[in-house]
Amino acid sequence: MTGQMFxxxxxxxxxxxxxxxxxxxxxxxxxxxxxxxxFAHGEIFMLGAYFIFFAGSLFNLPWAVGAVISIVxxxxxxxxxxxxxxxxxxxxxxxxxxxxxxxxxxxxxxxAIVVFSGIPRPVVRPDFFVKIVVIKGVRILPLAVIVPVVxxxxxxxxxxxxxxxxxxLAMRAISKDIETTRLMGVSVNRIIALTFxxxxxxxxxxxxxxxxxxxxxxxLMGFMPGIKAFIAxxxxxxxxxxxxxxxxxxLGFVEIMTVxxxxxxxxxxxxxxxxxxxxxxxxxxxxxxxxxxxxxV
Amino acid sequence: xxxxKVFSAVLLVFILVGSAFAADEIRIGVYEPMTxxxxxxxxxxxxxxxxxxxxxxxxxxxxxxxxxxxxxSDKVEAANAVKRLIDxxxxxxxxxxxxxxxxxxGGEVAEKSGIPCITDSATNPLVTQGKKYYFRMCxxxxxQGAAAATYAYNDLEARNAALLLxxxxxxxxxxxxxxxxxxxxxxxxxxxxxxxxxxxxxxTAQLTDAISKGADFLYIPSYFAEGAIIMxxxxxxxxxxxxxxxxxxxxxxLVKIGGDAAEGFSYTTFPYxxxxxxxxxxxxxxxxxxREKYAGTDMAEPNANSAxxxxxxxxxxxxxxxxxxxxxxxxTEAFASAKNWPGVTGSTTINETHDAEKPVGIKVIVSGAQxxxxxxxxxx
Numbered sequence: 001m002t003g004q005m006f007x008x009x010x011x012x013x014x015x016x017x018x019x020x021x022x023x024x025x026x027x028x029x030x031x032x033x034x035x036x037x038x039f040a041h042g043e044i045f046m047l048g049a050y051f052i053f054f055a056g057s058l059f060n061l062p063w064a065v066g067a068v069i070s071i072v073x074x075x076x077x078x079x080x081x082x083x084x085x086x087x088x089x090x091x092x093x094x095x096x097x098x099x100x101x102x103x104x105x106x107x108x109x110x111x112a113i114v115v116f117s118g119i120p121r122p123v124v125r126p127d128f129f130v131k132i133v134v135i136k137g138v139r140i141l142p143l144a145v146i147v148p149v150v151x152x153x154x155x156x157x158x159x160x161x162x163x164x165x166x167x168x169l170a171m172r173a174i175s176k177d178i179e180t181t182r183l184m185g186v187s188v189n190r191i192i193a194l195t196f197x198x199x200x201x202x203x204x205x206x207x208x209x210x211x212x213x214x215x216x217x218x219x220l221m222g223f224m225p226g227i228k229a230f231i232a233x234x235x236x237x238x239x240x241x242x243x244x245x246x247x248x249x250x251l252g253f254v255e256i257m258t259v260x261x262x263x264x265x266x267x268x269x270x271x272x273x274x275x276x277x278x279x280x281x282x283x284x285x286x287x288x289x290x291x292x293x294x295x296x297v
Numbered sequence: 298x299x300x301x302k303v304f305s306a307v308l309l310v311f312i313l314v315g316s317a318f319a320a321d322e323i324r325i326g327v328y329e330p331m332t333x334x335x336x337x338x339x340x341x342x343x344x345x346x347x348x349x350x351x352x353x354x355x356x357x358x359x360x361x362x363x364x365x366x367x368x369x370s371d372k373v374e375a376a377n378a379v380k381r382l383i384d385x386x387x388x389x390x391x392x393x394x395x396x397x398x399x400x401x402x403g404g405e406v407a408e409k410s411g412i413p414c415i416t417d418s419a420t421n422p423l424v425t426q427g428k429k430y431y432f433r434m435c436x437x438x439x440x441q442g443a444a445a446a447t448y449a450y451n452d453l454e455a456r457n458a459a460l461l462l463x464x465x466x467x468x469x470x471x472x473x474x475x476x477x478x479x480x481x482x483x484x485x486x487x488x489x490x491x492x493x494x495x496x497x498x499x500x501t502a503q504l505t506d507a508i509s510k511g512a513d514f515l516y517i518p519s520y521f522a523e524g525a526i527i528m529x530x531x532x533x534x535x536x537x538x539x540x541x542x543x544x545x546x547x548x549x550x551l552v553k554i555g556g557d558a559a560e561g562f563s564y565t566t567f568p569y570x571x572x573x574x575x576x577x578x579x580x581x582x583x584x585x586x587x588r589e590k591y592a593g594t595d596m597a598e599p600n601a602n603s604a605x606x607x608x609x610x611x612x613x614x615x616x617x618x619x620x621x622x623x624x625x626x627x628x629t630e631a632f633a634s635a636k637n638w639p640g641v642t643g644s645t646t647i648n649e650t651h652d653a654e655k656p657v658g659i660k661v662i663v664s665g666a667q668x669x670x671x672x673x674x675x676x677x
Contacts (some may be wrong), residue, residue, distance in 0.1 A: 214499070
């Protein structure tokens with residue numbers, strides 16, 4: 001493999017990895033606070049991509065306006081999902097909420113098939129995202145730089161909210177002990193709604209970025225990225241925001257590099273993601289950046 | 298009371314005479330997906346069959362009666378539909394179905410009852426494999442893979458081909474393997490065989506590797522949704538090679554999703570399109586008849602499925618004529634012995650595996666339109 005090809009593979013991996021990271025942050029955040037694996041996250045991600053598609057194709061809104069609308073709508077959807085599927089189960093065993101989230105995921109998927117139809121649709125991409133830059137024979141999409149930057153900014157913003165603001169303090173308190181937090185006079189449901197809103201806004205942001213990278217959307221597009229983001233979150237240490245980013249990048253590199261070095265194994269790209277998951281669970285069950293099990297943050 | 302008895306007797310006579318007349322007609326069954334996920338193809342096929350029936354409403358001096366059943370794009374419904382056509386309607390031959398899995402489900406039932414069937418567009422080799430009574434009007438997947446290789450080697454002058462196959466689809470793997478076999482036999486080189494799974498969105502690693510191996514041609518026998526994304530990513534990575542696919546790419550959305558990246562993309566498909574050059578007499582007649590009948594509707598233009606439906610009916614009528622009998626066994630023999638039968642979709646010869654040997658059509662995307670450019674006789 002020539003150096004030039006390696007650099008090309010590197011940038012391919014960086015783009016894919018930061019997309020996974022972007023989805024994984026929203027995933028891990030809900031888990032970090034509620035200890036709930038929200039399988040509907042991948043579906044909110046899909047809705048994010050559809051909303052920006054409709055904003056552009058039906059209402060002819062500029063791209064940036066569409067993105068904002070999509071993020072707001074997805075945040076509302078996330079809050080609604082919490083109200084319908086998780087709030088009634090707040091005091092039930094954790095497994096009930098997990099099952100409810102799987103149910104929610106299938107419900108949204110199938111509703112999307114009914115409403116949007118199963119036909120894949122093309123997404124129009126603004127030129128500045130896809131105008132290819134060629135540096136010494138390596139072709140780089142501006143997205144390959146924009147996605148990691150967006151990812152970085154969102155992580156900083158999220159860390160600020162969680163560690164420096166009052167609602168953030170309440171979130172961390174809920175993750176420790178939901179009952180006591182309630183007794184302290186915190187409006188637990190409102191804080192959880194906020195958590196879901198934020199997590200879903202992040203899902204929308206990643207859905208939009210994904211649609212820009214792979215400009216074709218369909219109702220089942222959220223399933224595989226959702227699973228991959230889950231793996232990324234576990235590899236990085238589920239619950240840890242920085243861990244999600246690291247896990248996402250590792251996953252992106254594993255996928256691209258296995259194909260790059262072993263082209264004949266390219267059909268087993270997904271298998272390598274799952275092998276990575278198993279290896280991490282065996283070697284370090286809390287993930288790379290995971291907290292020790294006894295003290296939950 | 299007596300009046301009632303007389304009336305009943307008269308009625309009985311009429312019924313008997315009526316059924317005697319009914320026995321005189323030749324009953325042909327059709328089972329196609331008119332609703333459900335395959336409805337698009339099934340409806341057009343049925344319209345083609347109806348148009349053919351209007352042209353040839355009788356054979357051997359007896360009227361032909363069509364029994365059309367909707368199999369709802371469902372395997373169980375397909376098997377039931379064939380059962381109903383045979384047991385209740387007493388048909389002597391059956392046309393159908395669009396979709397290989399539906400044809401396989403129906404084929405089991407027909408095989409047991411010994412009623413000859415001909416499918417319009419099921420391309421999977423398993424549909425007719427080991428069957429005595431099942432035939433097809435279209436080519437099979439291996440044939441299509443070989444046709445793509447012939448076109449790539451002779452017309453595009455490709456010598457170093459890369460393949461990108463969907464390991465989750467038999468269709469894709471099958472076409473890829475037969476392409477490889479034919480391409481190597483002609484003297485071409487395979488630069489690399491890459492794989493992915495249905496639903497994958499990122500093909501950059503595979504494409505980057507194919508580019509570095511100096512491939513001048515890429516074969517992607519996938520469905521149009523993934524195909525369009527592959528084309529986009531290939532062009533983004535600076536790939537200059539030709540890209541080619543199979544009949545699953547024959548969808549107008551391909552251009553919508555692929556955009557500029559789809560320019561110059563070619564694919565193999567059934568050898569009929571209303572705008573094709575060097576049309577045969579049959580194809581010309583069919584195109585004219587269709588346009589007259591469906592002008593102003595949303596099916597104003599015929600497609601390959603409607604042509605295949607038309608051909609199937611005409612083929613059955615021709616077989617009955619040649620057999621000079623409406624006996625299912627005799628019709629089966631006539632099906633199997635068909636040679637150079639002139640159809641809308643080209644001259645058809647039924648081979649020993651009951652598949653039609655006919656040219657494969659090539660369409661190319663030019664300025665956003667899918668243009669029929671050539672008919673290829675594959676070198677197997």
